[in-house]
Amino acid sequence: MAFNTGLSGLRASQVDLDVTGNNIANASTVGFKGSRAEFGDLYASGFLSGGSNTVGDGVRVQDVKQSFGQGNISFTDNGLDLAINGDGFFVLNNGGEIRYSRAGQFGVDKDGFITNNQGMRVQGFIADDDGNLSGIRGDLQIESGNLAPRRTTELQSDLNLDSREPVLERRVADMGDFSVAPPATGFPQETFEITYDDGSVVTTTINPTNVGDYSAADVVDVLNGPDGLSASATTQYEGISEADLDAAIAAGNFSFDLSVGNVNVPVDTVSVTDAASLVTAINAAQAPTVSASLVGGNLRLIDNRGNNLTAGFSSDGPSQAPETTVGTVRPQADREITDIASTGGGTNLTASWTSRSINITNQFTPDDQRTYNHATTTTIFDSLGNSHEITQFYVKQPAPGDGVGVSEWSVYLQIDGEFVGGTGTNPYQARFDQDGNLQSINGDPNGQILVDDWTPKAADGTPNGADGPPAPGTNITTPIPEPPTTSAFVLNLAETTQYGSDFGVTDQQQNGFTTGRLSGLDVSDEGVLFARYTNGQSQSLGQVALASFSNTNGLSPVGETTWVETFDSGQPIIGAPDTGTLGAIKASSVEESNVDLSAELVNLIIAQRNYQANAKTIETSDAVTQTIINLR
Incomplete structure (x- = not known):
């Protein structure tokens, strides 16, 4: 009996040494989760032979359980190194086999797929050509080709026109x-x-x-x-x-x-x-x-x-x-x-x-700044990605009617020095109320100007081959529907004000851009991959997917710091980072091993003592047996 009891203790101590040694060996392994050996005692008893003084039969290893506690997050210089701060696992495609990992040391392979150092592809939610994220899961891929240009279909200008300005136009x-x-x-x-x-x-x-x-x-x-x-x-x-x-x-x-x-x-x-x-x-x-x-x-x-x-x-x-x-x-x-x-x-x-x-003795002339009160210029783009300069001129007019509670400004538009929107002969009239808010433009309360007569031209003044204005009689709706087929665009002045302060451009945005090459990647806390291009644009390429399990301890480790699903773990719950119970993503970071090296070294001493003590049990039993054999 004593031999078996001591032998079971040696076996258990050996497993404890093995588990502790494995933890120590992986103390610097990114995404590694430490394990511990769990033991249970052994008793032999029958249905009618149980007693209060039953002697045990030793010990057995019940389980080697991993601890999925959070490891420390350290920063790196690789933008695709990702750490999970919270619950969840990266979803990896290993040639059709799905694995799960906390190790976020990722890079890009020759085909543009995001992979770990074993070539397993990171899975996530795919984005369409316009950067809109979908719920479709697949292997995340970074397209290294040029970003196609986008024509301007809306220009939003938030301005303040100085109400103290005099009427310059003399009739x-x-x-x-x-x-x-x-x-x-x-x-x-x-x-x-x-x-x-x-x-x-x-x-x-x-x-x-x-x-x-x-x-x-x-x-x-x-x-x-x-x-x-x-x-x-x-x-x-x-x-x-x-x-x-x-x-x-x-x-x-x-x-x-x-x-x-x-x-x-x-x-x-x-x-x-x-x-x-x-x-x-x-x-x-x-x-x-x-x-x-x-x-x-x-x-x-x-x-x-x-x-x-x-x-x-x-x-x-x-x-x-x-x-x-x-x-x-x-x-x-x-x-x-x-x-x-x-x-x-x-x-x-x-x-x-x-x-x-x-007669107008000082008719508006764009080349003479004395004939307009304010002007601002911004860049817009045609269908080929060529840039053009649009200038907005604002000329204060006498207040209509008796001038009480209403003010009026004329709006002229030029692109590359040529009038557009018909403003060369008939400028738009922007009317403001007594509080300085825009009432209407040519009676339109939405504050929009539709420019549908612009022909993009090259530097020599000839059409440059980009889409031109719509055909005569074509009904243009706003906002311009996608995909646009003409050079028509909308100037939105709805947020323009007329206060008694200096002229200023609060915000000016347009939705066009020229072609661009990939210049860098950024990853948000939600795991969204943003591609940065040389034209100043950024576009989402996809979103990293995370998986959680009802019983994380039921996962089966298969090496390479990865796990696979088992019957005990339950099926994965896959979603976007920082939603539900899933953790957030930290870019340019990795999660270190959660092994406490000091504690493991102490455990190593304890396992060694246990091993020695169980060996002593066998030695003592052997001595007792030898004494019995030597009886005459």
């Missing part, structure tokens, strides 16, 4: 030219009333003292006084023929009389030989606002200030007495003036007002 009423008919030598007296859009009235008078030679320049001085009213004037004289001048100069003793604004201007005629040289002499005289020329056989004199011009000549031959010409006035009134009414006098200013036409 004026061009009232046409008016003058006095000969033989008048000046404009007569006239008083008129100017009515403004706020109801105020201003009275002003032309030629208040009723002098006879009141010039166009004098009228301009008066009209430039009231707010919103301006004028310019010119005087043109053509009363002398070139042939008469040539004859008079040839006759000798020639002199030319010129007065500008009743001031005599001496003209040096000493070296004058013909009408052409007289033009040179007049232009050299001390009259900087007057220019002379020969036009249609006549001498033309122009004063660009509107002063009265008096001209004549004398000689030993033909002569012409001085004649006076009164200039022409060109008045303009801006939008704040609603009416001009004559209250006395005889000019035709009032008649000119009634036939006025509205």
Whole structure:
């Protein structure tokens, strides 16, 4: 009996030594889970022979159980090294056999599959071409080919337009030219009333003292006084023929009389030989606002200030007495003036007002920053992945109606310097409410502008072969449906505001990109593999799958730090990391062995002592038996 009891103890101690030695040997094995030997005592008893003083028959090994406790997580420089922080196992495809492991030392094989160092492929949830994850499980693969370009179908601009900005665009009423008919030598007296859009009235008078030679320049001085009213004037004289001048100069003793604004201007005629040289002499005289020329056989004199011009000549031959010409006035009134009414006098200013036409004196010009308040530029892409610059121009407009509780801005769009969206002739009108929020764009409360007239072009201005605008009459819906087939895209300004602060771009995003090459990989805590490309884009390639079991201890170890499913473990529950009871993924990390080396060394001493003690039991039994044999 004692021999068997001691022998069972030796066997158990040997198993304990083997388990402890295996733990110590794998203390540095990534993903390894330590084991322990579990023992049970042996008793031999029959149905009717059980007693209170039964002697045991020794010990037996009941089980070698693994501890699946969490190991320490250490960082590495390999982006595909993955550690599980929590419950779960990586799912590995070993040539059709499914294995499970906690060792996350992964890499990429020649075909782009993610594998462990034994060539087993990591399984996960596959992503489609657009990076959308599916519930389909398969071997994770990294496509090393170029990322195909994507055309821009939506551009979102979140801006703030400064409500303090002035209205730059100046609309004026061009009232046409008016003058006095000969033989008048000046404009007569006239008083008129100017009515403004706020109801105020201003009275002003032309030629208040009723002098006879009141010039166009004098009228301009008066009209430039009231707010919103301006004028310019010119005087043109053509009363002398070139042939008469040539004859008079040839006759000798020639002199030319010129007065500008009743001031005599001496003209040096000493070296004058013909009408052409007289033009040179007049232009050299001390009259900087007057220019002379020969036009249609006549001498033309122009004063660009509107002063009265008096001209004549004398000689030993033909002569012409001085004649006076009164200039022409060109008045303009801006939008704040609603009416001009004559209250006395005889000019035709009032008649000119009634036939006025509205003109824009500083029409929006993209090359002149004085004609717009704000501008911002971003990059968009055509179907071939070519980049293009789109610029948005914002021009503040007078508030519609009475201006209470509403503001309005004009929106112009250019791509590569060419107007799109029809904004070259008809800009979009963005209207804001009293709180600075966008009400509508051209009446659309969604704040969207559909650009459907853009033809992508190369640097030389010719179409570059990318998809162009839709055919005439094609109905374009927004958002642009996938897959897009034209260059049409939507500019979304729904989040644009108009506050009393500086202009700023809060956010500007577009969904297009050019082609790109794979430049790196990232793995999230949810196990999603993101591919980074040289065009700045990232796209999910798949998601690592994790498996859990109802009875983890029922798994059967098969080497290579892997386990397989057994009847005792139950079927695996496979899901995404960091969901349910499954742990999170830590990238560039591995889970170390959970073996406590100090504890194992102590266990080694204990197993050794147990082995020695059981051997001593056998030795003692042998001595007792020998004593019995030696009895005579």
